[in-house]
Amino acid sequence: xxxxxxxxxxxxxxxxxxxxxxxxxxxxxxxxxxxxxxxxxxxxxxxxxxxxxxxxxxxxxxxxxxxxxxxxxxxxxxxxxxxxxxxxxxxxxxxxxxxxxxxxxxxxxxxxxxxxxxx
Numbered sequence: 001x002x003x004x005x006x007x008x009x010x011x012x013x014x015x016x017x018x019x020x021x022x023x024x025x026x027x028x029x030x031x032x033x034x035x036x037x038x039x040x041x042x043x044x045x046x047x048x049x050x051x052x053x054x055x056x057x058x059x060x061x062x063x064x065x066x067x068x069x070x071x072x073x074x075x076x077x078x079x080x081x082x083x084x085x086x087x088x089x090x091x092x093x094x095x096x097x098x099x100x101x102x103x104x105x106x107x108x109x110x111x112x113x114x115x116x117x118x119x
Contacts (some may be wrong), residue, residue, distance in 0.1 A: 004029075026051045037076035040084065052084055062087040066094035075107035082114040089117040 004011045006029065013019065028049050029036035036043045039051050055063070063086050065078050074095050081088045090111060097104040111118060 006030075024054055026054070037073045038080045039073070039077040040080040055086070061085075062089075064089045064091060066091045068096055070095035070097035071099060071103040071107035075111055078111050078116045079114040082111075082116050087117075088115070089119050091119050093119075 019025070026039060026049050028039060028042065031042070034043050039049060041048055063081050065074055065081070065088060067074050070090070070092065074090060078088050078090050097107070108118065
C-alpha cells in the first residue's frame with residue numbers, strides 16, 4: 001500500500017524526533033515509480049543507498065532494526081544486512097506489520113532463513 005511517499009507528510013519525521021545527534025540520514029526510493037524497501041539497496045538490488053559503506057567506515061558489525069513495516073521495509077533491510085555480513089536483530093516489539101495475504105509470515109520465514117535474530 002502507498003505510504004511514505006516522497007514529499008508527503010507520511011514521509012516526514014515526527015516533529016518530536018530529536019535529530020540533533022544524527023550523523024547521517026539515509027533516504028531511499030528516489031525513483032517515484034518504483035517501491036524501494038531495503039535501506040541498503042534500491043529495488044534493482046544493485047544501486048546502493050550508501051548505508052553499508054557508512055556502517056563499515058565506522059566498524060559497525062551488529063545492527064538492531066526496528067520500524068515500519070515489519071513485513072516490507074524492515075524485512076528487506078534485515079535480509080540485505082545479513083547477506084552483507086552484518087549480525088542483525090529485528091526487535092518485533094518495536095515494529096508493526098501490514099500483513100497482506102500472509103506477508104508477515106513470509107517475511108519472518110525469510111528473515112530467519114537469512115540468519116536474522118528475531119527478538
